[in-house]
Amino acid sequence: MVKPPRRPSGPSTGGLPDKETLLRFLREAGEADKSDLARAFGLKGAERRALREMLRELEAEGKLGKRGRKGFSEAGSLPPVGVVDVVEKDIDGEMYVRLVEAAADAPRAILIPDKSGKTGPAPGMGDRLLVKFERGNEGWEARVVKKLDAGNSRILGVIRKSNRETRVEPVDRRSKDLLFIPPLLAEDLRDGDLVLAAAEKSEHRHGPKRGKILEVIGKEDDPRAASLIAIYAHGVPTGFSEAVEKEAENQDLPTLKGRDDLRDIPFVTIDPADARDHDDAVFAQRDEDEKNPGGWIVWVAIADVAAYVRPGTALDREARAKGNSTYFPDRVEPMLPERLSNGLCSLKEGENRATLAVRMVFDKEGKKTGHKFHRGLMRSHAKLSYEQAQAAIDGVENGGGTDDATGPIMDTILYPLWNAYHTMLKGREKRSPLQIESAERRILMGKDGGIAAIVPRKSLEAHRLIEEMMIQANVCAAETLEQKKVPLIYRVHEAPSQEKIFNLADFLTTIAMPWNKGEPATTKRFNKLLDQTRDGPHADVVNEVVLRSQMQAVYSPDNVGHFGLHLDRYAHFTSPIRRYSDLIVHRGLIRALKLGSDGLTDKEIAELQAIAEQVTQTERRSMAAERDAMDRYVAAFLEDRVGATFDGRITGVTRFGLFVRLEETGADGLVPVSSLGDEYFTHDDRAHALVGERSGQRYTLGRAVQVKLKEATPVTGGLLFEMLSDPEPRDPNAPRPRYGVRARDRGPGGNGPPKRGSGRPGGPKPRNDGRGGGKPSGGLKGVRKGKRK
Template identity: 85%
Template sequence: MPKPPRRPASGLPDKETLLRFLREAGEADKSDLARAFGLKGEDRRALREMLRELEAEGKLGKRGRKGFSEAGALPPVGVVDVVERDVDGEMYVRLVDAAADAPRALLVPDRTGQAGAAPGMGDRMLVKFERGPDGWEARMVKKLDVGTNRVLGVIRKSNKETRVEPVDRRSKDVLIIPQLLAGDLRDGDLVLASIERSDNRYGPKRGKILENVGREDDPRAASLIAIHAHGVPTGFSEAVEREAEAVELPTLKGRDDLRDIPFITIDPADARDHDDAVYAMRDDDPKNEGGWIVWVAIADVAAYVQGGSSLDREARAKGNSTYFPDRVEPMLPERLSNGLCSLKEGENRATLAVRMVFDKDGRKTGHKFHRGLMRSHAKLSYEQAQSAIDGIENGGGTDDTTGPIMEAILYPLWNAYHTMLKGRMKRSPLAIESPERRILMAPDGGIAAIVPRKSLEAHRLIEEMMIQANVCAAETLEQKKTPLIYRVHETPSQEKIFNLADFLSTIAKPWNKGESPTTKRFNKLLDETRDGPHAEVVNEVVLRSQMQAIYSPDNVGHFGLNLDRYAHFTSPIRRYSDLIVHRGLIRALKLGTDGLTDREIAELQAIAEQVTATERRSMAAERDAMDRYVAAFLEDRVGATFEGRITGVTRFGLFVRLDETGADGLVPVSSLGNEYFTHDDRAHALVGERSGQRFTLGRRVEVKLKEATPITGGLLFEMLSDPEPRDPNAQAPRLGVRARDRGPGGNGPPKRGTKRPGGPKPPSGGRPSGGLKGVRKGKRR
C-alpha cells in the first residue's frame, strides 16, 4: 500500500506535478487536490480545467462519482468483483463501477497463510491493491455480502450469551444478540442479522435479527443460504400477485390461429413450465427440394406483462429465474410461469412463433414471425423423446404418448434437425464438452445422489432450433431498424490465447500464438485430444480461455456460436432480456400496441447491464448452493480417499475435481509439503523452490478429504500423490526470497522488520534445508 503523498508546494501545479501527486495518493477528488495545493478562487477553477484536459488526453481516470486517479492506476483499497478466471484457474478482479481505464487485477492470497474457502466468480470483496512485477495485484481483506452491514449466520446459544456465527468462513463479523432479544431463538437457527452501531470499538459487535431464515440442519439450507447471501429477490408483492391473477385467457383477437399445427414440448422430466414448442415438416415448394419448414412457438409473455406495470418492474428487478436443486425462484408469479405462459398440452396459449425455412444443406433461407394462438399436442421429456427415436433395437422404445406421433411429428423433427446439422457443421460453433453433474433430491429433502447429466441428441435438437429462432429475432429487428438487446460473446483476448498456448506446450500440443482464434481452430484442438489422457483438462482450459457472454445494445457478434447477430428470444418466462426482444418484435412488425416503448429504447443500455448483473448473481448463487449440497453429501466421508484431476493451479493452492461426484475442492498451498511452492504461470504448475518438484495442471492425483463444511460449501483436501520430478529444462529457482518476506514456514505474514524482495541477496546456494533462523520445515497434514 503506497505511503501518503508528501505535502506539495502551494500553488497551482503543472500537469506532471498533479499526476505525480495522484500517483502517490492513489486517488483524490477535486476538493482533496485543492486543499493539498492550497488553491482558492481562480486557482480552483484553473484546477478543474486542468483535470478536464488531462481526462480528455487520456492521462486521468474517474474513480467513483468524484474521484480521480492516474489513468490505468488503482486506489490503495477498493471494493471489487471477481470477473474473470484464466487457464490455471487464477481469479481476476475489477473495481465495482470502474471506469473504462481501470485495469483488472490478479487476486492473490492474503499473507496470513490461512486456508479458507477459495473465492469464486461473482464474489464481491474488499481488497488492497499493489503493483506487482507483472501488473496490478489485489490482496483480499475480506469478502463482502450483498449488504456489508448484514450477516447471514447460525445462532449459537450458551448460558451467558447468544451469538450469530457467519456462514461465510471468510467473514469475521461474529455478532452478539442481546439476551432480551434472543428469547425465541434456538441453537442452530439460520438467521439474517444486521450489524448495530456501537460506541464500543473493541470486542464482538452487536447484532439485530432481521429474519429467521430456517434451520442449519434443514436439507434445503444450502439454497436458503445462497438466496440470502447473494441477495436473490424472493416472492412477489401483493400488487404483482393481484396483477397476475387479473390477467385473462387469450383469444383469437389480433392473432393467427395456429392450433392445427401439431406443436409438442420437449423439456426435462421435472420441468414445471414449458416456454417453447416445436414442429417440423417437409417443404413442399419445388424450388426447395429436400428442404424443411421448422416452427418454434414461444410463450407470448408480453401479452401479460405490460411495460411499466408492477409485474414488469419486479420482473426487471429479478432479471431472470434462479434454479436450485430443490427449488426455483421464478421471475414471474406462478399464475403466469406455470399457468398462462406455460404451453400446456391441450390448452390454448398465446404465442409469438417463428416459421423458418431451411434448404437441403441446412442453410436458413427465410423466416416469418406470427403472433398467434396455439395448442400443444403432446408433452415429452428429453429421455422420452430420445427413447422413442432410438427404438427397441437401441435400448429404447415408444410409449402411449410417443407411439401415436412417431410418423407425423417425431421423425420429421429429427430429420429436419439432421438437415440443420449440415449448416451447423459448416458454421462450426465451439464444441466444448463440459461434463455437468446433477443433484438428485430424496423425498425427505436430503441428497439421494450426484450423477452425471446425460447429453442426448434430443437436447441438441431443441438447442439448435432455439438458436436459429434467436438468430431470426436479431435479424428481423436489425432489418426493421428496431433497437434490441443482443447476446454478445467477444473473441478471446490475446492474453487468454497466449495463456492457452503456454499450457498446450506443456502437453506437446502446438498452437501458433500469432494465429487468429477461430471456433474451427478450437474445435480442431478438441478433436485431436478428445480420446487422449488430456481431453478433460483441454476442454476445461479452452472453456476458461473464452470471454464471458453478456447482454448489450451494441452488437459484436457471438464468438462461441460463430454467429454475426444473436439475441435471446426463446425464454421470456425466465429471462427479462427475452421479454424485451419480444416487445421489440411486436413494435417492429406492428403486431399489437404492447410493443417496446420509446422510454424502454432509451433505457436499453441500462437494462442490458442490469440483466447481465442479475444473470451473474443467479449463477453465483446457484454455484454456491451446489457447493453446499456437495459438501453435505460428502460430510460423512471425511477421511476417505478419492481419485481426481488437478483442474486449477493458483497461488492459493491446487483445485482438484473428484471423478466420483465432480466435486471441486482445494489443496491449500501451505499443506503441500516441507518446502515453499510457488506458482509458475508458464508451466501451469506449483513448483517447490528447493527441489523443483511440481504439481501440474491436468495431472491425475489421489487426495484425502480433510474437511467438508455444508454451511459454507467448503471442501479441503490433503494431497496423497507425490509431486512430479523437477523439469530438467526449467530454469533453476531463485531461492531464499520467500523466507525473508514471510514468517515461519515461508507461508505466513511478513515478519516485522524484514525486508521485501529486492533487498540483500540470499547467501550463495539459496535457502539451506535446515538451520536458518526463522524457517521451519512444513508439515504434511
C-alpha cells in the first residue's frame, strides 16, 4: 500500500470529510485503504463507521474503484506505483498492462521503458512487473521499475562456475536476478547444469543474493534443454501420479452394450505423419435420399474419452489440472497417461474403439440440414498422413500418387471425402470465416536430438478438409446441447474492439489501403483486405496486423459467438484426448442424449465458469511454453551463424526498438532503438514507425530489411540484431518534427551534440507549460516543440 499524503489543507467539518474532499484526497494519494483514510482525517469510533458507509456509497455511484484487497482509488485512476501483468499487444507490438488486483474500472496503461535509458529485451506477454504510473497526453503510462517473479520464488537457471564463485544465471532473458551459491553447497554442481534454485532470505537489502539449489534438471547442452526449460519456467505439469497410472492401466475396452455398432463404416484417420495418438476419424458418402439431391452424409468419429475418464476419479482430477496436452518439437506432455492417449483412446487401424460420433447431412450448397450423435464402437479402416492422402488425391500428373494404403480406398473413401468437402466449401465460402494465412515454421529434430532443419509448415487441402469437418462437428455439439438445455463450455471469440480497428485503419493509411473506421468489422471486410494484398509486397505484414487486431479466443459458459469462424455457436468437441474442454462437452452430450451414466454431473455444471477459466489459463500456459521452446530451439540453430547477414521484415515497432522476423527461419529478434544511430528516434504510433528527430528518416512496420545477427543465446532464446538497411527518407506529407535542447543528453551546460545512445527509450516527456510545449505534432511521442531546424 502506498503511504497516503498528508491530510489536504482546507476547511473540514467535524473530522469526517464530505465526498468531494474524500475524492480529492484519493486523487492526490493515488490509492489508500480505510485505515489510511481514517488516520489521515483523524477519525475514530462512529466516524470510522460513517467513513465505511461513505466509501460504499461512492463505490455504488461508480466514483470509487477497488485497488488490491483493501485499497480504494478514484474510478478510472491508477496509484503512483503498482504491480501489473502484461495483458495485450497492439499492431505495432506495443505492450499494455493492467493492475494485478483491481476492479473493472481500473484502466489499462501503455508500457514504456524506464528513464535510465537501460537497454535489454522488452517485457513479454504475461510478465509481471512493478511499474510507476503517470498520466500521459494520450492516457495512462506505466514506466517499468523492474520485472517481478509472478508469485513464484523459484528461479530456473544455469550454473556458472569460476575459481572464486558459483552462481545461477536465470534462463529468462528478461530477468537480471543472479544467485550466488555458497561453496559448501556447490561442490556437486557442474558448469552448465540446469537447475531450479531459490533465493534465501537475507538481512541485507543490497549486495549479491545467496541461493540454494532445489533440483538439478538437466544440462545446458542437452538437445532437449529448450523443452525442459519451457516446462519448468511455465509450470507445465509433467508425468502422472501412481494413482492415475493405476486407474489408466485398469481400464478395459467397452463392449457393444449400450452402444451402436459402427464397425462397418469405413472410417479413416488423417493426421500428421509423426502423430502418436489419433482422436478423430472421418467418412463421407452420397446421400441417397431423393429429397436431398447432390447432398452428402459426413461422419466424424471421436474417441470416447468419457468412457474411461469419469467425474471424481484421480484420472479426472489430474486431467483437469493439466487442462490440455503441451506440444514441443521433441516431446509431448500429455493430458492423459499413455495407456489412454496412445492406447485405448487412440483410434488405431483395425482395432475396436469406443467412440462418440456425429452423422451430419449437407445439401448440395454445403448447408448442414441435420445431424445425429451416436455412442458406439468403431474400427478405423486406414491410418493416413496428411501428405499421404494429399498425394493420392493429387495423382501422378501433379507430383503425387497412391501407395499400398491409399490405392485400394480411392473410390470408396478418399474421392467421396474430397467431393463432400468441396460441397461443404460452398457453405464455408458463404459464411466467410476469417482467412488469415500465417507463415508457420516447423522444427525437424535429428536422430541425435539436435535440430536438423527449420522448414515452413505446408498448408495442404487435406489439412483444410479435416479442419472443416471438425468445425462442423463442433457446431453440432453446441447446437445439440443448447437444444437440450444442458449447460456447456463454448469456445468464444469476440469481435475486435473499436480501438483495435482504429489502430488497424491508421496502419493501413501508411500503405495506401482504405479502411472506413465507421463501418462495422466483419470477417468479409477482413478477407477482402487480405485478398487485395495477398500477392503484393505488404501481404505478410497485413496478415500480421489483421491477426494482432483480433481478440483472443477463450472458453466460457456464456455464448457470444465465434467471430473468426463467423459462427453463432461453437464448442470444442473433437479432441478430448488433449483438451479437457472437449471432455466436458462429451459428458454434456452423454447427459443430454441419455447415452450413459457417465455424463456431466450437477457439481460440474455448478463449476462450469471455474472450469472454463482454468482451461483458458492452462491453454495460454501451454502456448507460452511452446513459444518459448521454439525461440530457444531457433536460437540454438542460429548460434553458429552469429555475424551472418539475413533478409527479414519489421514486424514490430515499439519504443524499445524494432522487432524483425527472418525470412529464412521465421525467427524473431530485436534491433534495440539505441543501436539505430546517433540521432534520437521516436515512436510515431500513427505512422507505425521509428522516426529520426532531426532527419525525419523512418523505419516502418512491414518494411523488408537486412540485419546482422549479433547475439544468439540458446538458454534464453534471445536474438539480437544489428540493422544494416538505411532508413527510408522523410515522409514529405508528415509534419516536420519539432525538437528542443536535451540538456541531460548533452555535455556540460547543455552544449554539443546528443550523447551516443540518446535514441534510447525513455527520453524527455513533451512539455505542457505554456512555453511552446503541449502535444507534439504528427503523433510523435517524446519530442519537445522548439525552433524548426
